[in-house]
Amino acid sequence: MPDSVQKVMPGSSDAARHRRDPVLVVDNLVVEHRNRTTGEVFRAVDRVSLRIDAGESVAVVGESGSGKTTLAMAATGLGTRGEGDIRLLGHSLATVSRRDLRRLRPEAQVVFQDPHGSLDPRQSVRSGFAELRGLQRERTSWITDAELLARVRLAPELLDRFPHQLSGGQAQRVCIARALLMRPRLIVADEPTSGLDVSVQADVLNLLREIRATTGAALLMISHDLAVVRSVCDSVHVMFRGRVVESGPCEKVFADPQDDYTRELLAAMPGARWRARR
Template identity: 80%
Template sequence: MSEVVETGVPGDLARHPRTPASDTPVLEVDDLVVEHRDGGTGAVFRAVDQVSLRIAAGESVAVVGESGSGKTTLAMAATGLGPRGQGDVRLLGHSLSAISRTRLRRLRPEVQVVFQDPHGSLDPRQSVRSGLRELRALQPERTSWIGDADLLGRVRLAADLLDRYPHQLSGGQAQRVCIARALLMRPRLIVADEPTSGLDVSVQADVLALLRQIRTTTGAALLMISHDLAVVRSLCDVVHVMYRGRVVEAGPCDRVFGAPENDYTRELLAAMPGARWRSRR
């Protein structure tokens, strides 16, 4: 299926009707530990080992590392979408270990996840329109602020895609449908887990531009999970580098990319295609 990809995003993305006015951090994580048990041997290992991070409203924070470093486990635990683990996790000021399940269910729409495989995130039996209708039925008060056609327009998709099924969408179109579904819920935090890794380079640029515009126009914070340092550098304010469950370096992207202090960070930067960086040490 062919796809016409335009660079950039619409210039009329209106400010989110629920843009946070408070200075309360969207997400705070202190000394998070998540352990897994091997089903075969019974051995316990730490997937996340005493990790701390903070995300303010409108801020874009990345967690980077190779496969198995614990970055996705961290994101899921930190947002209440996976095992809670040990440590203190506060979402919009609410401690996830202290609130009830009912309260947690009410908070969960504030966090929306855009996964690596967009087709795997969509029900193959539902058209785009049907999927949006289902979300609207579940959260009518949160989703009544915009119509389906206008919503697709905000992610640079034509209204005629509403009646298509996932198999009729290209990878870029499917990923932008997933972003539209997340945007519909008016979240305070969007978690993007390798959202461009399966897309062509030109489509990657369009999706990244869209995420950047959504962040700046809605006030939503962004937690980017990625192994692609070029993506992180183009989109994020702060980066946390994970290795074997631990954060080995963290700070503003300009500082970490320009003057890395950890050997593992240097290795990741050196492995970037066409990498050009110089340590000031």
């Protein structure tokens, strides 16, 4: 295994030492989907570049169908890979060996919109954790199941529950705990609160914020909710029809958007407090 991979393995690295290293670099990514019936090709991600440094919190916003999930899945090596370079912890996903890819994969964990859809209905919380532990013994030995639940503010009694016995908020916390168990360097949260009751959305966002602060993991937050993005993220990329039309620190983009589409998004915010300046 190359030294650079070894350095990022749990137990062998000091998070602070890597603080300014890029966790994820996406360079000129193009991802196309082919319609199986018509054979038509649709470009869902069109020449997108972005970089996330250790500990950083970056948002991708845009309307439904703008390519956010396609981008997130390709960037973490889970979806259609597409063209262009994707470097996770310095390793190009196009050229990394299978062995190193197996070691790199747990470094990027995804939390999806629908927590119940992400959990196996036949598995209790405990057996779900056990399955993950079986796949990555060394990486997951740092914390007990009860401690892990405490980290996501869930009572230990929930360990023996099945997904249908959990509320949406509890199920999403279990999903976050499963991600946390792997000690990832990057957490991708794809609309993590939009499937939840409004009353628990803030709690889940606070939890993500706290995890980022305490673990030093970088966060890639996919959202169409600009208020969420503003409260959690340092910088934002605005996507429109597969392309990034504007990028920058949240404060700057929200206060002084340069692109017409960003202005529209801001203006469409319910009770928008950040009216676009022209």
